Amino acid sequence: MANTFLVTGGMGCLGAWTLYHLLKQGQKAVSFDLSKYRQRLELLLSEEEQAAITFVQGDLTDTEQVRNVFTDHDITHVIHLAALQVPFCRDNPPLGAQVNVMGTVNVFEAARAQGVGHVAYASSIAVYGPASDYPPGLVAHDALPMPRTLYGVYKVANEGCARVYWQDHGISSTALRPYTVYGVGRDQGITSEPTKALRAVSRGESYHLNFGGTMQFHWASDVAQQFITAATQASGGAHAFNLGMKPISVGQFIDTVKGLEPSATITFDDKALPFPEGFDASALHAHANEVFETPLEDGIKATLEHFKTLS
Numbered sequence: 001m002a003n004t005f006l007v008t009g010g011m012g013c014l015g016a017w018t019l020y021h022l023l024k025q026g027q028k029a030v031s032f033d034l035s036k037y038r039q040r041l042e043l044l045l046s047e048e049e050q051a052a053i054t055f056v057q058g059d060l061t062d063t064e065q066v067r068n069v070f071t072d073h074d075i076t077h078v079i080h081l082a083a084l085q086v087p088f089c090r091d092n093p094p095l096g097a098q099v100n101v102m103g104t105v106n107v108f109e110a111a112r113a114q115g116v117g118h119v120a121y122a123s124s125i126a127v128y129g130p131a132s133d134y135p136p137g138l139v140a141h142d143a144l145p146m147p148r149t150l151y152g153v154y155k156v157a158n159e160g161c162a163r164v165y166w167q168d169h170g171i172s173s174t175a176l177r178p179y180t181v182y183g184v185g186r187d188q189g190i191t192s193e194p195t196k197a198l199r200a201v202s203r204g205e206s207y208h209l210n211f212g213g214t215m216q217f218h219w220a221s222d223v224a225q226q227f228i229t230a231a232t233q234a235s236g237g238a239h240a241f242n243l244g245m246k247p248i249s250v251g252q253f254i255d256t257v258k259g260l261e262p263s264a265t266i267t268f269d270d271k272a273l274p275f276p277e278g279f280d281a282s283a284l285h286a287h288a289n290e291v292f293e294t295p296l297e298d299g300i301k302a303t304l305e306h307f308k309t310l311s
Contacts (some may be wrong), residue, residue, distance in 0.1 A: 004028045005231065006075045008107065009082030010053075013185040014122070014178075016040040017224035018079055019053055025228070030054040030073045032066075033082065040185035052179065058104030067106075071112040074240040077231045080107045080121035085189045089151040100154035108165045109174075111112075116171075118234035120227055123159055124243065126152035131276040139276045141242050141283040148274060159240050164237040168291060174230035174298060175240040176223070180277065183220030183299065184306045190273065191215075194253060197266050201257060202307035205263035212250045213272025216279065218243050219299035222292035233289050244281030244293055256297050260304060 004020050009015040010031025022029040029052075036057050041050060054073060055177045057274050058065040069075070082103060089096030098151065104121065111119050128139055145156045155177075162173040179191070186195035193209045194217065200207035224272030246259060285291055294302075 001030060003076045004030060004074055005079060005228075006030050006032060006069065006073070008032045008080045008103075011037060011040060012081060013036040013040055013187070013220055014181065014182070014224055014227070015081050016044055016185050017183070017220045018081065018227055020044040020123065021048060021221070021224050021228055023052055023154075028054075028188075030056060030069065030075065032056045032058055032069050033061075033239065034059055037095045040187070041182050043306075060106060061098045063106050063109065066103075067110040067113055070110040070116070075114060076117060078107060078111055078116060078121075078203070079227050079231045080104065080119060081227070083122060086149050086151040087190070089137045089154065090199070093150050096150055096155060100151070101150055104158045104274050105161055107162065108171060112165070112169050112171060114185060116249055118231070119162070119173045119229035121158065121162070121175050122227070123177045123240055124152065125177050125179045125275060125279055127159065127177065127277050128152070128153045128276060128279070130274045138247075138278045138280040139242075140280050141240075162237050162238040164239075171223045172234055172236055173238045174233070176226055176230060176284075177242050177279070178218050178223050178242060179216040179243065179275070181218050181220050181223055183196050183303050186220055190241045194250075195303070197254075198257065199307050201261050201264045201266065202304050203311055204263075206267075209250060209266065209268035210271075212268045212270040214247050214249045214277040215273065215275070216243065216247050216277075217253065217299075218245060219294045219303075221302075222294050222299070225292045227287070228287055229290055229292075234248065235287070241284035241287065242279035244284065245296070246293065247278035248296065253296070253300075256300055257304075260297070260301055280303065
């Protein structure tokens with residue numbers, strides 16, 4: 001039977017990039033999202049290219065709808081990315097729990113009913129607490145989760161649910177925990193500002209970031225490919241992995257941009273986000289068949305060039 005990949009949250013940034021790479025790989029893809037607006041996907045794929053994707057508009061919190069998309073389209077692989085981000089969970093906690101936790105349970109239940117034995121899904125470094133909760137240096141992959149946001153709490157719950165589905169039903173899973181994702185289509189969420197700065201630079205405009213500090217930056221294209229690898233590499237257990245890359249300061253990020261675009265005008269507040277500077281990705285490197293880590297300068301250059309084609 002041919003592979004068919006379900007991508008929940010296909011209208012989001014990582015969803016769009018995941019659909020892009022699946023299409024480029026010649027895979028059959030089904031997008032499941034409550035939204036019908038394809039503005040992020042349209043930044044990556046032409047209308048003709050999008051015709052190869054099956055689009056299903058549906059509600060992740062509706063158990064029957066989620067199960068139906070599995071059965072109606074003979075889903076064999078799952079990349080579960082749909083979620084409400086930090087500000088939305090803070091503003092509407094019940095809806096955040098319904099989408100982020102109940103929605104994830106619905107995906108695992110539908111996979112179980114369909115006989116799909118492995119699920120790849122998005123977690124987040126928000127499962128961790130602030131730097132003061134951990135020893136100096138990169139936070140270990142098995143460090144104790146101590147989230148300070150409801151979004152982080154929901155992600156911890158999902159990782160716990162995944163362990164139970166492995167324990168009770170033998171459904172393996174791989175969760176990835178990105179930090180600051182940047183790239184075309186990243187226009188929402190706390191850490192979307194570096195991408196908004198790149199968009200401004202591509203237009204010859206100035207930009208001010210509302211935070212500083214040091215963090216790990218992940219190119220959206222890499223993260224999407226890592227999720228595809230996670231979906232196709234089924235191995236026993238319920239795994240959760242931090243993504244890698246050397247932590248750099250926001251100032252270094254800006255200096256890299258200016259090295260490519262000397263006329264760029266970007267400023268920032270020297271106020272760090274409430275997260276550690278970096279997370280150990282050695283477990284991912286030991287586990288994954290392939291790890292995607294495009295150097296920062298190359299990722300920024302590709303993003304700027306892409307944005308210029310859209311201006």
